[in-house]
Amino acid sequence: MEHSITEDEVALYDRQIRLWGLEAQHRMRNATILIAGMRALSNEVCKNIILAGVGSITILEHETVTEEDLGSQFLVRQEDIGRNRAEAAAEKARNLNPRVKVIVDQEDITQKPDSYFTQFNIVCLTGCSPDQMIRVDNACRNTKTGFYAAGVNGFFGYMFCDLTHHEYREETQESVTEKGKEPQTIITHRSQDYDSLACTLQTCWGYPKPRALRRKVSPLLIAFQVLWLFQQAHGGRLPLSNSQEDMEAMYKLRDQRLKTAQVDSTFVEDDLIQTLVSTASAEIAPVCAIVGGFLAQDILKTLSGKDAPLLNYFLYNGIEGNNSFIFILTHEAWDDKNGKAVEFTVS
Template sequence: MEHKITEDEAALYDRQIRLWGLEAQHRMRNASILVAGMRALSNEVCKNIVLAGVGSITILEHETVTEEDLGAQFFLRREDIGRNRGEAAAEMARLLNPRVNVIVDKEDIAQKPTSYFSQFNVVCLTGCSPEQTIRIDNACRETKTGFYAAGVHGFFGYMFCDLTHHEYREESKETSLDKSKEPETTTSHLSQDYDSLVSTLETSWGYPTPKALKRKVSPLFFAIQILWLFQLGNGGRLPHASSHDDLEALFKLRDERLKSAQVNGDFVGNDLLQTLVGTVSAEIAPVCAIVGGFLAQDILKTLSGKDAPLLNYFLYNGVEGTGLVHHVQKKST
C-alpha cells in the first residue's frame, strides 16, 4: 500500500524535502530496501537510510553477535553477545526513526532463491562472498532491481553499483543579465546504463602504461579481485597476514589475474597486497563511516531519482586518504 507523506512527516523531513523535493521524499517513503550482512559498514548504511525516512528496511543476517563486533558496531551492546546480529541492531535502528518499518530476516543469504530479491527496490550486500555477490547481481539485473555491493577490509573499502538502466533528473539554474529577474530552473531527464559485476571483472585493458591505467582505475580495483580469488580457492576464508604461504598465494593470483586482464604485472605492488592483508579482517570505524556514508547517500540518490548515482565503482584507500570513483565498462576505453 502506498504511503502518503503526512504533515508531521513533512515537518520532520523538511530539510530533505527542500534539498531534493517532495516527490523524491515520497519515493523514498514508499521504498523497500534489503541490507544483507550486519557489520560495522552496514550499521552506517542502516543509520543513514533509516534517518532519511524510507518505507521499510529488511536486515538479512543469520550470524550471532561476538565480542569482536562491539569494537566498531555502534548498534550493539555487550548484553547482545550471542543474539542474532540483525535482531540486536534492529532494536536500536527503530529508535532512530519509529516511522520506518525495520524487518529482520534470520536466514542465510545463500539459502535465498533468486526470486527473493525482486520484492525490494534496492538490494545492498555488505561483506558477502564473491559467489553470492555475483549470483545476486545477476538476479537483480533480471528484475531491474537496484544492486549495491560493498565491503571494508581494514584501511580499504570498496563499493559497486549496478542499476541496469536508471533514469533520473537533474536541475540547473540559468541566470539572467537582468538582475531583477529570478534565476530560471531547468529540469533535464537523463539516463545511465550499467554493466554487470561479472562483465566489469572480465574487462581486458590492453596493457596500457601504469600512468595511463591509473587515470582509469585504481590498483585497489584489482587488489580486491585478488582477495576474492583467494577466498574462492580457500573455502571463503580471508588470508592471514602471518602466513607466508597465503602471501605467496596472493602474489601468484595477482600475476595470473593481471595477465588475464592485460595489465602490467607491477601495477599492483607487493606493498599494497601486504598492507591489505595486514588488516583484512579488521573493522576500522572511520573507514566504515566514510564508505558507509557514501554508500547510503548513493542509495538514497537512486531512490529519489534526482541526480546521477554512482557509475559504477567507489574505491577507498585509507592509507593514502583517497576515495576514487571509476567507471569500469565491459570493454575498456
C-alpha cells in the first residue's frame, strides 16, 4: 500500500525535497529496507535513513547486547545488556522519526530462506560472514532487489553495492550565451549494470608491477578479500592477532589471491595484513560513522533514482584517512585494453 506525502512531511523534509525532488521523496517514503546485523556501523545507517524519512526499516538480529557494545553503539544503553540488540536499538531508533515504521526480527539470518530478502526494496548486510553475503546477494539478483554489504574491521571499512541493473537520471544546466536567458535543466536518463559479489572476488587484473596497479586498485581491497577467504576457511571466525598460525594462514591466502588476480606478490605488504588482523574484531566509532554515513547516503541515492550510486566498492583507510571508490566489471562487455578496475581516491 502506497502512502502519499502529507503537508507536514513536505514541511519536515523541505530541504531534501529541494535537493531530490518530490517524486524521489515519495519513493523513499514508500521504500522498505532490511538492515541485517545490529552493530555500530548499522546504528549509523539506521539513524541516517530514518531521519531521511523512508517508509519502513526491518532490523534483523538474533544476538544480545553485551558490555562491549556500549563503547561504540549509540542506540543501546547500560540497561539493555542481555536484551536482543534489534529490540533494544529499535526503541531509540523510533524516537528519531516517529513517521518511519521500525520492525524488529529476532531470528538468525542463517535460518532465513532466500525468499525472505526479496520482499524488500533494499537489503543491507552489516558485519555478516562472506558466505552469507554471497548467498543473499545471489538471492537479491534473482528479483533485482538492491543489495548492499558493509563492515568495519578496526581502522578499515568497506562497502559493496550490487543493484543488478539500475536506471537513474542526471540533471545538468545548459550553458547560456544569450544575455537575459535563463539556463534550462537537462535531464539525461542513464543506467548501470552490476556484477555479483562472488564474481568480483574472482577478478583478474593482470598487472605485473605494483606501482601501476596502485593507480587502479587499493591494496586494501585485496586485503579484505583475503580476510573473507580466511573466514570461509575457518567457519566464519576472524583471525586472532596473537596467533602465529592464523597470521601464516593469512599470508598464504594473500599469496593465493594475488596469484589468481595475476598481481605481483609484493602488492599487498605484510604490514597491511598485520594491521588489519590486529584490529579486525574492533568497532571504532569514527570509522563506523564515516562508512555508515556514506552507505546511508548511497542507499538514499539508489531510492531517489537521481545520480549514479556506487559501482561496486567503497573502501576506507582510517590510518591514512582516505577513501577509495573502486568499480569492477567482469562481464563480457569489458574492454581489457583499459584494465579491469578504476579507482578514485579522495583525501
